[in-house]
Amino acid sequence: AQQVLVGVQTRLPLRLARGIPTKALEAMAMEKTLLATPEALMGIIPYEGFRPIAASTREEFVEASLAILAAPPLPDRKARECVLQNYSWETNLRRLNDLLFGTSSPQPRTHPPTQS
DSSP: OHHHHHHHEEEEOOSSOOSOOHHHHHHHHTTOEEEEOHHHHTTSOOOTTOOOEEOOSHHHHHHHHHHHHHSOOOOOHHHHHHHHHHSSHHHHHHHHHHHHHSSSSOOOOOOOOOOO
16 A cells, blocks of 8 residues: 555645745656645745645545545646746756846856956
8 A cells, every 4th residue: 555655646734834845846747646745835936737636634635645645546647748848957957047147048158257
């Protein structure tokens, strides 16, 4: 049963979460069903079609886990799309470039003229 549980879903029962839990992104990239506390989901950018399961209490986690095991969902392709579109290195480096240079294209470095 434990193998099935690990293969079907990823659980993040975090009460205290800052930013985006890496485990959430890893599960999403692997198209796993994501079951997490609302706190663990706060840093994830909403994406059309991606529907993580939020559970606040121990009882809600147990109920949702059992429901997932009883009827294993198909791979969550929208979760993977969300990661690829919003959290890839390319996407984040482009955002960093925009912040630093105001454009998506890298700007050439200019050095002060050398003194002879």
